[in-house]
Amino acid sequence: MQFVEPRHLRGAPGRPADHTVGNRNARHALGTVAIGTPGELAVQGAYAGQPPARVRPWSTGGRRPNFLAAHHSSVPDVRDMRASYDADAYRRLRQVERRYDPRNLFRLNHTIPPSEATK
Numbered sequence: 001m002q003f004v005e006p007r008h009l010r011g012a013p014g015r016p017a018d019h020t021v022g023n024r025n026a027r028h029a030l031g032t033v034a035i036g037t038p039g040e041l042a043v044q045g046a047y048a049g050q051p052p053a054r055v056r057p058w059s060t061g062g063r064r065p066n067f068l069a070a071h072h073s074s075v076p077d078v079r080d081m082r083a084s085y086d087a088d089a090y091r092r093l094r095q096v097e098r099r100y101d102p103r104n105l106f107r108l109n110h111t112i113p114p115s116e117a118t119k
Contacts, residue, residue, distance in 0.1 A: 002032075002034045007031070008028060020089035032049075061083065066086060093112045100112070
């Protein structure tokens with residue numbers, strides 16, 4: 001199964017607010033999903049990478065946690081998480097991690113490591 005999901009981000013998602021939602025300057029978000037058997041992972045991965053590659057010239061470079069997943073894994077890359085937030089929001093989220101999860105026990109999802117050493 002393969003599909004592409006474009007989302008329009010104008011209106012409320014584009015308005016400033018006092019929370020950590022990042023990349024408010026983007027007009028659209030694009031997600032791709034490719035699901036198959038283990039033997040089809042290479043083909044599915046190649047498919048899922050095509051739409052983002054084609055629209056990259058118009059990309060802000062930001063990411064949205066809703067659309068993140070590592071290849072062949074459910075754990076996103078830390079660099080993608082950093083690209084999901086502006087610098088101030090990422091700093092604030094990292095402070096929360098240091099306070100409540102300093103050993104990064106809750107890291108098997110959309111994690112923000114409490115420090116560079118805990119990636």
